[in-house]
Amino acid sequence: MIEVKNVTKKYGKFVALDNISFKIEEGEIIGLLGPNGAGKSTTMNILTGYIDQTSGEVYVSGYDIQKKAKKAKKEIGYMPEGVPLYTDLTVKEFVTYMAELKKVNRKERKEKIQKIIKEIGLLDVQNKLIRNLSRGYKQRVSMAGALIGDPKILILDEPTVGLDPKQIAEVRDLIRKLGKKHTVILSSHILSEVSQICNKVIIINKGKIVAIDTPENLEKKVEGSNSIQVTVEDKEDKINKVKSKIKGLKEIKFVKENEDKTKEYIFEAEKDVDLRKKIFEQLSKQGITIFEMKKIDTTLEDAFMKLIKGGKK
Amino acid sequence: MWAIMKKELKSYFLSPIGYVVMGIFLLCFSLFFYLTVFQSGSVDLGILYYHVIVYGLIIIVPLLTMRMFAEERKNGTEQLLLTSPVSIFKIVMGKLLAALAVILITLIVSLGYFVIVSFFAQPNIKIVLGSIFGFVLASIAALSVGMCASSLTENQIIAGIITVAFLIMELFISGINDIFSKISIIDAYVNFAQGLISLKSIIQLLGFSAMFISITIIILQRRKLVK
Numbered sequence: 350m351i352e353v354k355n356v357t358k359k360y361g362k363f364v365a366l367d368n369i370s371f372k373i374e375e376g377e378i379i380g381l382l383g384p385n386g387a388g389k390s391t392t393m394n395i396l397t398g399y400i401d402q403t404s405g406e407v408y409v410s411g412y413d414i415q416k417k418a419k420k421a422k423k424e425i426g427y428m429p430e431g432v433p434l435y436t437d438l439t440v441k442e443f444v445t446y447m448a449e450l451k452k453v454n455r456k457e458r459k460e461k462i463q464k465i466i467k468e469i470g471l472l473d474v475q476n477k478l479i480r481n482l483s484r485g486y487k488q489r490v491s492m493a494g495a496l497i498g499d500p501k502i503l504i505l506d507e508p509t510v511g512l513d514p515k516q517i518a519e520v521r522d523l524i525r526k527l528g529k530k531h532t533v534i535l536s537s538h539i540l541s542e543v544s545q546i547c548n549k550v551i552i553i554n555k556g557k558i559v560a561i562d563t564p565e566n567l568e569k570k571v572e573g574s575n576s577i578q579v580t581v582e583d584k585e586d587k588i589n590k591v592k593s594k595i596k597g598l599k600e601i602k603f604v605k606e607n608e609d610k611t612k613e614y615i616f617e618a619e620k621d622v623d624l625r626k627k628i629f630e631q632l633s634k635q636g637i638t639i640f641e642m643k644k645i646d647t648t649l650e651d652a653f654m655k656l657i658k659g660g661k662k
Numbered sequence: 663m664w665a666i667m668k669k670e671l672k673s674y675f676l677s678p679i680g681y682v683v684m685g686i687f688l689l690c691f692s693l694f695f696y697l698t699v700f701q702s703g704s705v706d707l708g709i710l711y712y713h714v715i716v717y718g719l720i721i722i723v724p725l726l727t728m729r730m731f732a733e734e735r736k737n738g739t740e741q742l743l744l745t746s747p748v749s750i751f752k753i754v755m756g757k758l759l760a761a762l763a764v765i766l767i768t769l770i771v772s773l774g775y776f777v778i779v780s781f782f783a784q785p786n787i788k789i790v791l792g793s794i795f796g797f798v799l800a801s802i803a804a805l806s807v808g809m810c811a812s813s814l815t816e817n818q819i820i821a822g823i824i825t826v827a828f829l830i831m832e833l834f835i836s837g838i839n840d841i842f843s844k845i846s847i848i849d850a851y852v853n854f855a856q857g858l859i860s861l862k863s864i865i866q867l868l869g870f871s872a873m874f875i876s877i878t879i880i881i882l883q884r885r886k887l888v889k
Contacts, residue, residue: 360888397745401886422747429745433738435669437676449665450746494742 350375350502350532351396356405358391358556365391367556368405373549375501378528380543380564381536382653383553389536390430392553393506396534397427410501423451426495426531430506432487434494436480440471443479444493451498461497469493469523485516492523503527505535509542521546540653552656559656567656577616577625579632580607580641587635588614594631597622611640666748666756671763674726680764683725687768690718695775705785707776708855711793715851719804720829726761727808728822731882735816750882754875758805765801769794789857796854799867803847804829806874813881845870 351373358366366388373379381389394400395407398414398421407414412421435443444462453461466475469489474482479490488508495503508524509517524546527533537543543550544564552559552567560567581588592601597619604613618624625642632639674680694713698704734740743753772794779785811824836843843849850866853859 394741397741399741399745399886400889403887419747419749422745425745427741427745429738429741431738433741435673435739436737437673438669442672446665446669447742447746449668450743450748452747 350377350410351534352406352408353392353396354406354408356392356395356402356407358388358395358400359403365556366395366402369553369556369558370405371551371558371561373532373534375532376528377549378524378533378547379535380547380550381534381553382538382540382543382550383536384538384657387553388556389538389553390506391556393427393430393504393534393536397425397504398422399427399429423498424501426498426500426503428491428495428503428505428508430510430536432491434479434487434490437478439476439478440482440490440493441466441475443490444497447494448497451500453498461499465493465496469496484511485513485519488512488516488520492520496527501532503531503533505533507537508535509537509539517542552653554657575618575620575622576645577618577628578604578613578641578643578645579616579628579639580611580613581632582611582638582640584610585636587637588612588632591628591631591635591637595624595627597624615645663748663752663756663759666743666753667759667763670730670757670760674760674764679725679729683722683764684768684771686725687714687718687722687765688771690714690721691772691775699775699779705779705783706789707779707785708789708793708857710775711772711790711797712851712855715797715800716833716848719801720826720833722765723801723804723808723829724822724825726764727805727812727825728818730757730761730809730812730821731878732812732816732818732821736818744882744886750879754809754878754882758802758809758875761805761809762798762802765805766798769797786857789855792854792857792859795859796851796863796867799854799864799871800847800851803850803867803870803874804832806871806878810874810878810881813878 353369353371355368355370356366357364357368369392381392383389391400395402396409396414398418401415409421410424412424414421435446438446441462444466445458448458448462466472469492471486471489471493474486479487482490492508495505505524509520512520521542524533524535528546535546548563549561550564550567551561588601592598598616599619600617602615602617604615606612616624616628625644628642629639691710691714694710698709698713699707731740734743773790776785776787776790807828808821808825811828812821814824815821832847836846836849844866847867847870850863853863
């Protein structure tokens with residue numbers, strides 16, 4: 350569907366994208382993830398043909414985005430960052446204009462415009478000037494503009510930025526729904542968002558691809574530590590006696606002492622063993638009271654931080 | 663191309679710009695109608711159009727062109743335009759034609775002066791039609807310059823000022839040297855004011871326009887690479 354081959358983008362001496370390559374298959378929902386300034390928008394701008402890469406090739410549905418620009422662009426619906434819109438038009442006028450630009454068949458045009466306005470939930474405001482709409486609605490108008498013309502690929506640059514939590518949930522649902530019919534590429538610097546919606550994540554940092562994988566795999570990949578956090582009351586300091594008695598336990602790390610004289614430790618275990626039961630048994634044998642015990646899960650957040658730090662080395 | 667032209671034309675009249683341009687334009691016509699035709703009792707409407715070309719275009723053209731690309735760039739809407747399956751040439755032509763359409767509408771209204779004069783005398787229709795034809799060509803040339811300026815910057819004011827400066831320079835440029843008269847819009851227009859349709863002038867004006875349209879396209883294309 351989309352193939353990016355050794356793409357480099359330079360602004361003067363600054364390298365915004367450094368020899369990146371990836372493939373996106375039909376029907377995938379891809380999350381482009383990275384800190385601000387990592388090259389997410391640059392990647393999207395190149396995919397949509399808005400800017401040209403310095404070197405390398407980009408194919409959209411088999412068409413070279415530079416040489417067969419018209420055909421390639423027809424495959425794509427793009428919602429740029431910051432939702433730029435013609436604010437002096439009404440919603441319907443805007444969608445109509447986008448339909449005309451995308452050369453939607455004249456006969457079907459009216460019908461398709463109405464269908465999309467309905468689908469996106471703009472029916473109530475279709476005759477309002479875009480300038481008078483709230484941010485959430487503007488986002489939807491931009492989405493409608495991207496969707497018109499039935500593009501196979503949807504590219505959404507930071508689709509949930511600037512929305513309130515309810516609107517964010519709505520937009521996410523919408524993207525999930527759209528993902529059934531389209532290949533979706535969205536960028537975000539919010540990790541939870543990506544892990545919720547996407548079935549594949551591309552992590553970019555400083556113009557380089559750090560990882561491409563499913564959110565689950567990424568979490569697993571960096572799950573170096575299998576740790577359990579325990580808060581105990583241990584008046585006689587007997588906790589270190591436990592260490593030799595639990596098989597599979599690598600280390601007990603002291604974290605801090607709380608105000609109520611309880612102490613917090615992290616028990617690091619070997620991979621794939623759950624020590625919670627044994628820890629409970631051993632600690633109570635030593636007369637140590639457990640106040641709290643929980644398994645520490647690695648989140649995509651950790652994965653992200655770890656990968657990005659790794660990229661720096 | 664037509665979609666862009668239609669939308670741009672609509673935008674001119676959604677904002678006050680379209681009306682302001684037509685108002686100033688017609689004010690120019692009335693002023694010079696009084697000064698050249700009415701006061702001197704002449705029936706030569708060619709002089710009227712000549713004066714509007716010389717003094718009117720300097721104000722009107724920047725008003726029409728300064729926002730063309732500068733505004734799109736500033737608002738980011740150029741992303742929508744440049745990622746749609748429309749070639750840059752068509753985008754440029756669509757915008758140019760929309761601006762030209764505003765001028766054309768005014769020119770049609772300006773035929774009213776011909777009607778007024780023909781109540782009292784017999785003005786030469788050939789001169790009027792020749793003038794209007796030349797006016798259109800000269801407008802395309804001036805609009806191309808303005809459009810080119812608009813593609814250079816995201817600041818509308820700067821685009822406008824560059825255009826005004828260039829058009830003022832155009833007025834006097836033929837005085838410097840004969841070579842410069844070849845790129846003088848006014849010099850090329852003079853024939854039309856006498857009702858003569860000269861192929862040389864047509865080529866001169868269209869060539870001038872083509873040059874600036876090409877420069878605009880090159881600027882837009884080039885920006886894709888450095889942006």
